[in-house]
Amino acid sequence: MLNPGSLTVIGLGPGSPAQRTPEVEAALAEATDLVGYAPYVARVPHRPGLYRHASDNRVELDRARHALQLAEAGARVAVVSGGDAGVFAMASAVFEALEAGDPAWRALDIRVLPGISAMFAAAARIGAPLGHDFCAISLSDNLKPWEVIQHRLLAAALGGFVMALYNPLSRARPWQLGAAFTLLRQHLPGTVPVIFATAVTRPDERITVTTLAEADPALADMRTLVMVGTAATRLLPRPGGAAPWVYSPRSVPAS
Amino acid sequence: MLNPGSLTVIGLGPGSPAQRTPEVEAALAEATDLVGYAPYVARVPHRPGLYRHASDNRVELDRARHALQLAEAGARVAVVSGGDAGVFAMASAVFEALEAGDPAWRALDIRVLPGISAMFAAAARIGAPLGHDFCAISLSDNLKPWEVIQHRLLAAALGGFVMALYNPLSRARPWQLGAAFTLLRQHLPGTVPVIFATAVTRPDERITVTTLAEADPALADMRTLVMVGTAATRLLPRPGGAAPWVYSPRSVPAS
Numbered sequence: 001m002l003n004p005g006s007l008t009v010i011g012l013g014p015g016s017p018a019q020r021t022p023e024v025e026a027a028l029a030e031a032t033d034l035v036g037y038a039p040y041v042a043r044v045p046h047r048p049g050l051y052r053h054a055s056d057n058r059v060e061l062d063r064a065r066h067a068l069q070l071a072e073a074g075a076r077v078a079v080v081s082g083g084d085a086g087v088f089a090m091a092s093a094v095f096e097a098l099e100a101g102d103p104a105w106r107a108l109d110i111r112v113l114p115g116i117s118a119m120f121a122a123a124a125r126i127g128a129p130l131g132h133d134f135c136a137i138s139l140s141d142n143l144k145p146w147e148v149i150q151h152r153l154l155a156a157a158l159g160g161f162v163m164a165l166y167n168p169l170s171r172a173r174p175w176q177l178g179a180a181f182t183l184l185r186q187h188l189p190g191t192v193p194v195i196f197a198t199a200v201t202r203p204d205e206r207i208t209v210t211t212l213a214e215a216d217p218a219l220a221d222m223r224t225l226v227m228v229g230t231a232a233t234r235l236l237p238r239p240g241g242a243a244p245w246v247y248s249p250r251s252v253p254a255s
Numbered sequence: 256m257l258n259p260g261s262l263t264v265i266g267l268g269p270g271s272p273a274q275r276t277p278e279v280e281a282a283l284a285e286a287t288d289l290v291g292y293a294p295y296v297a298r299v300p301h302r303p304g305l306y307r308h309a310s311d312n313r314v315e316l317d318r319a320r321h322a323l324q325l326a327e328a329g330a331r332v333a334v335v336s337g338g339d340a341g342v343f344a345m346a347s348a349v350f351e352a353l354e355a356g357d358p359a360w361r362a363l364d365i366r367v368l369p370g371i372s373a374m375f376a377a378a379a380r381i382g383a384p385l386g387h388d389f390c391a392i393s394l395s396d397n398l399k400p401w402e403v404i405q406h407r408l409l410a411a412a413l414g415g416f417v418m419a420l421y422n423p424l425s426r427a428r429p430w431q432l433g434a435a436f437t438l439l440r441q442h443l444p445g446t447v448p449v450i451f452a453t454a455v456t457r458p459d460e461r462i463t464v465t466t467l468a469e470a471d472p473a474l475a476d477m478r479t480l481v482m483v484g485t486a487a488t489r490l491l492p493r494p495g496g497a498a499p500w501v502y503s504p505r506s507v508p509a510s
Contacts, residue, residue, distance in 0.1 A: 124346070
């Protein structure tokens, strides 16, 4: 008999329902069980027949295993992340749990639905800072050694990539963003634009544009995405006192 | 008198309306003028009162200037791109044209609305290949010297980034993807997974998972996104003959 259970890994986008896709709304409407980090589960409205399994941060693999067990037992499970589910979020954890877990889980109906990632939502608010080659780096050293992060920051700086820095700091990791700025200042001009984008599309959205020389890690919290431009990234004043537009030109002139 | 014109730069997502956000649909419903590369303009249904300005590829700056002129004349202009508007698409061109153009344009009501990018749509179809640090590189040397692209491929390989390769080749640029594979084979194991994802979410969607050693550029066309994993990227067989799941674990063990 075919197992009726399913597991859908969902990217909820940055926050506003206006940036959530119809296929995500449809999957949420069909789910029997909602699994995720508590603040993301809280974004999905209550309705009868939807069981909520909210968990703490930093237990991604336990959460993924729990979701697979629920699906194996016949539930239609939605695993929710903010932004895109495949970017420093739950999709990778689900496949890691799938690989290590009960072989029967492999026959489950599993899908991943993309979402508007934090970096693209933040970039759109301020112009087109990711307009040329770019990279995304998580500054969390919970899952990888700090030396790997330093190595990647250096490769990105020397390679001329715009950088989107995820998980810049938290109460448990207060120094990582400052250390990243210190490293980047040794390899990039101090005039390179830096953007702090917090809670994009949510009521307390806050966006600050500054420079690498002046970037203050205190502008970031757990909900902040930090973008670091390149020497090519440009600022364009906006009338009315708004933060300037920031864009990275698509073209690199032949030298 | 306030100019009633506006310019909204829109990411249509990979193709399916199920992956298009409500704010994008609302902006399309309000537009008087649609500006973009012809295949993207063609994705927006006809309706009375919507003027269509479809243009050829490789004229992004002309197209951006035209859109700004229409907005300055009072139109509500939607500039459409596939995927996300800020990723190798029209947002950066609009700000470049804005900076170089009529100072009066700076007072226009300009917005950028993000979309589901090709790389996240493709990644979701196949698992979570972008599950750890990653980068996006355009292989088009129309806008930058090939030497810059080589330098960035090398930085990405040595840095341990998963790569999403945009604009892998076209009739006018037939050799770039092959040259990129040749370069990457000198620095990465031949077993590294490579994904060719063409026309994701569209009726002719085609996804192939292979290895760097065996990757054949002939599997790509203009509509293909190519992803190159790292030595950490894993394959997970799926039952029923589907392509295997591909995921990049979030964690890097301490060495």
